[in-house]
Amino acid sequence: MPVRSNKLSRERECEIVELAEMHADEACPSGAVDPLAIFSNEEVPVIFGSYGEGTFDGMLEFKAGKFAAFCNIDRGNEKGTARARFTLAHELGHLLIPEHRLALMNGTAAHSSRCGMFDGAEDDEEFEADLFASNLLMPARRFELAAKKLVSATPIKAALSLKEQFKTSILSTAIRYGEHRTEVVALIYWKDEQISWRRIQDAFFYQHQFRKWKLDKVSQLPPDCATAAALAGSHSSLEVHDSVLSANFCFERVAMGGHRDLILREEALRLGSHGVLTVLSVHPKFPTTTPQSVTW
Ligand SMILES: [Zn+2]
Numbered sequence: 001m002p003v004r005s006n007k008l009s010r011e012r013e014c015e016i017v018e019l020a021e022m023h024a025d026e027a028c029p030s031g032a033v034d035p036l037a038i039f040s041n042e043e044v045p046v047i048f049g050s051y052g053e054g055t056f057d058g059m060l061e062f063k064a065g066k067f068a069a070f071c072n073i074d075r076g077n078e079k080g081t082a083r084a085r086f087t088l089a090h091e092l093g094h095l096l097i098p099e100h101r102l103a104l105m106n107g108t109a110a111h112s113s114r115c116g117m118f119d120g121a122e123d124d125e126e127f128e129a130d131l132f133a134s135n136l137l138m139p140a141r142r143f144e145l146a147a148k149k150l151v152s153a154t155p156i157k158a159a160l161s162l163k164e165q166f167k168t169s170i171l172s173t174a175i176r177y178g179e180h181r182t183e184v185v186a187l188i189y190w191k192d193e194q195i196s197w198r199r200i201q202d203a204f205f206y207q208h209q210f211r212k213w214k215l216d217k218v219s220q221l222p223p224d225c226a227t228a229a230a231l232a233g234s235h236s237s238l239e240v241h242d243s244v245l246s247a248n249f250c251f252e253r254v255a256m257g258g259h260r261d262l263i264l265r266e267e268a269l270r271l272g273s274h275g276v277l278t279v280l281s282v283h284p285k286f287p288t289t290t291p292q293s294v295t296w
Helices: 010-027 035-041 082-096 098-105 124-137 140-148 155-166 170-178 202-207 226-232
Strands: 046-049 058-063 066-072 111-113 184-191 194-200 240-246 263-271 275-282
Touching: 010 035, 010 082, 010 124, 010 140, 035 082, 035 124, 058 082, 058 098, 066 082, 082 098, 082 124, 098 124, 124 170, 140 155, 155 170, 155 240, 155 263, 155 275, 170 184, 170 263, 170 275, 184 226, 194 202, 226 240, 226 263, 226 275
Parallel strands: 046 066
Antiparallel strands: 058 066, 058 111, 184 194, 184 275, 240 263, 263 275
């Protein structure tokens, strides 16, 4: 499933980004942001428990006039993990975005969420909570300063460094970092031998018209490409595989050798048993006029 493109208005997006940054700076002005500290400041208890694999990652409940948050360890949300931190930051979005909080207080049923990093954000409320979570854990100004120091690193290697600084998952960090690097064309997440989601950056989607992704199945991949190597590799491998592809090979309706047939760097990294992350970017040895709509 493709990641849903952002349908929020620019004003609403800015409002949520600023709200998240304000809470991050208030509670944790330096170092990694701790969602549990913010729950504590809000006097909302957080309960880690076993609630089953097929249920939810996090839940925010308003009962008898009080909020409580639940974090499901059966879905990998053990205390202190990057996944739990994102889940809790998402639930903080529902607590601290005024419209979400009011809806819960006005009698909406307990809100349960699946940890999505935008991939399950089918409605505005979930998308807003994911946006809040990303900007709470990676506050805009702090992230921008840290990211600027890594422009000479490849996109995945830069994201790996940033995730250590912000104590975030590689997926949420790579998605966020991709928004800052003008040469990043697309992010693809492979799971169970096929694409789980893909995200073509707006600038390339609109300016270069990279609209339709060609390669949906592992069997369509060249055997020597970075993604195939990462998929075939050990689940414990931390190697970043690197190869070169042409845009014509990846996207529909791109003429071979034409001006849109960019030479792309393909980086791929295995994420344990979960799947493989691929990041495509304009190859630095074959630069082109990159779209200008993405800025720092
Ligand atoms: Zn939610």
